[in-house]
Amino acid sequence: MERFPYPDDALILAPLSGYTDLPYRRAARAGGCRYAFTEMVDAASLAHARKRSEGLLLRGAEETFLGVQLVGADHEFLKRAVDVLNEYEFSLLDFNLGCPVPKVARKGAGAELGRHREAALACFALLAERSRHRLSAKIRILDPGDPEPTVELARGLAALGACAITVHGRVKEAFYSGPVAFHVIRAVREALPEVQVIANGGVTGLEKYDQIRRETGCRAVMLARGAMGNPWLFRELTEREAFLPPTLREWRALVEEHVAGMVRLYGEESAMRISRKILHDYFRGRGFHSEVRAKISFLSTMEEFRSFLDCAVAAHAESYWNSPNAAPGAERRLRWEEI
Ligand SMILES: Cc1cc2nc3c(=O)[nH]c(=O)nc-3n(C[C@H](O)[C@H](O)[C@H](O)COP(=O)(O)O)c2cc1C
Numbered sequence: 502m503e504r505f506p507y508p509d510d511a512l513i514l515a516p517l518s519g520y521t522d523l524p525y526r527r528a529a530r531a532g533g534c535r536y537a538f539t540e541m542v543d544a545a546s547l548a549h550a551r552k553r554s555e556g557l558l559l560r561g562a563e564e565t566f567l568g569v570q571l572v573g574a575d576h577e578f579l580k581r582a583v584d585v586l587n588e589y590e591f592s593l594l595d596f597n598l599g600c601p602v603p604k605v606a607r608k609g610a611g612a613e614l615g616r617h618r619e620a621a622l623a624c625f626a627l628l629a630e631r632s633r634h635r636l637s638a639k640i641r642i643l644d645p646g647d648p649e650p651t652v653e654l655a656r657g658l659a660a661l662g663a664c665a666i667t668v669h670g671r672v673k674e675a676f677y678s679g680p681v682a683f684h685v686i687r688a689v690r691e692a693l694p695e696v697q698v699i700a701n702g703g704v705t706g707l708e709k710y711d712q713i714r715r716e717t718g719c720r721a722v723m724l725a726r727g728a729m730g731n732p733w734l735f736r737e738l739t740e741r742e743a744f745l746p747p748t749l750r751e752w753r754a755l756v757e758e759h760v761a762g763m764v765r766l767y768g769e770e771s772a773m774r775i776s777r778k779i780l781h782d783y784f785r786g787r788g789f790h791s792e793v794r795a796k797i798s799f800l801s802t803m804e805e806f807r808s809f810l811d812c813a814v815a816a817h818a819e820s821y822w823n824s825p826n827a828a829p830g831a832e833r834r835l836r837w838e839e840i
Contacts, residue, residue: 505697506593506635506665507536507721512735513667513699515725516541516570516595516639520779523559524762526567531755532732533739536566541597544573545608548581556766558589568593570639572600574610574620576627583631593665594634596625598654599641601673612641612673615654622657629662637665639701641673648688655689659696667699667723677726683716690718699723706832710738730782731833748838753814756783757807764803773801786833788821789813 507513514521514529516538521529526537540557547554560567569591573579586594598621600611614621628636638658643650655666668689670681681702690698700719704710705727713722728734732755737744747755759779763772780797793813800806821827822837 504664506637507697507699509720511536511699511721512738513721513723514538514728514735515667515701515723516568516597517725517729518600519775520729522557522763522766523561524759524766525779526564527561527762528755528759529728529732529735530563531758532728532734533736534728534732535735536568537564538568538570538595541570541572541600542582544571544578544582545575547571547585548578551585558586559766560590566592568595568637569634570595570597571628572597572605572610574608574614574624576624579624579627580631583628587631587633591634593637594628594632595667596628596636596638599639599669599673601641601676606673615640616643616673618650618654618657621654622661625658625661625663636661636663637667638663639667639669641669641671642682642685643672645672645682645685648685651685652689652692655693655696655698659693663696665697665699666693667701670700670702670717681713683713686713686717686719697721701725703727704738706734707738707741727832730779730785746834746836748836749814749817750838752783752787752835753810756780757810759783760806761803769803770801773803773806784813786831787835788818788824788827790816790818 514534514537518540521538521540529537542554542557558569569586571582571594573582597611598615605611606613625638640654643654658666668686670683670686671679686700698719699721700713700717701723704713704722704724710722714720724734733747760776763776777797784794793816796809800809827834
């Protein structure tokens with residue numbers, strides 16, 4: 502077995518609650534993603550209502566690397582959840598110590614647990630004892646002014662057997678915005694050469710990708726919001742200057758397949774409802790009129806969706822091709838093609 506779970510320059514799709522289901526990952530993989538995670542799975546839900554959480558554990562036959570992410574703080578639930586996960590095949594079991602949302606924090610889990618090192622390590626020790634999967638953890642920095650508490654948490658996780666640790670360079674209170682404390686991620690990487698440290702936070706394009714790698718010294722990077730609606734980001738960061746953005750037709754085909762995958766998984770009614778936020782992401786920054794985008798919220802059948810896509814593509818703003826949006830520096834682009 503390799504010492505580290507990912508190759509040096511791996512680009513990893515983050516676990517994203519409410520997003521990274523199988524159709525989402527398939528879209529990301531079509532854009533060049535090779536390493537991905539399920540949405541986070543709550544230990545109590547897995548222990549109590551296994552059937553309802555099982556959908557989150559679906560793995561496509563083509564998914565050569567898929568990690569599962571577990572969140573929780575209650576030892577009994579964690580044990581039972583690990584027993585369930587032991588029946589499945591995953592490339593990694595990742596422990597969530599970074600989620601800031603109140604629903605999770607109230608239970609003392611996620612980022613709240615990450616702030617209590619002894620309690621966090623006790624949970625991780627339990628996972629290490631019981632899980633048959635390789636273990637990793639995803640943490641947030643604890644103090645942008647002092648790397649030591651974050652390094653200490655990571656050191657404890659490494660001592661218990663974590664082979665990789667993703668460090669999101671923002672504190673719990675910052676949620677998902679604001680500067681990323683590169684120096685704290687760097688301190689963790691320098692202190693722990695025995696684990697693979699993955700840098701996370703704010704990567705939306707080549708410039709920020711180069712910056713996070715340069716400033717943290719990490720080679721592996723995790724992408725989250727930058728890849729929302731832009732699965733081509735994986736290829737863009739890998740191919741760099743040689744990257745060709747999708748044409749309108751390629752963009753359309755991927756969006757349609759993503760939603761069709763959701764319909765197959767959830768049924769038409771649910772899929773149309775939950776795909777709205779995903780469609781808004783796909784339409785962002787690619788030159789569609791706001792009146793076109795406003796229609797997304799009213800789609801209720803696949804047939805409506807297909808004719809909406811036809812209209813959206815036909816009405817795609819001509820001005821886009823002359824605007825700075827189509828310029829090479831823009832984060833989301835389309836490639837011109839005569840239709
Ligand atoms: C909608 C949404 C859902 C998320 N769900 C999870 C999750 O389930 N598990 C997790 O570890 N992080 C989750 N995150 C955090 C991301 O994985 C990532 O750490 C964070 O967005 C910072 O990266 P970014 O600046 O590139 O977006 C979520 C973030 C967002 C915006």
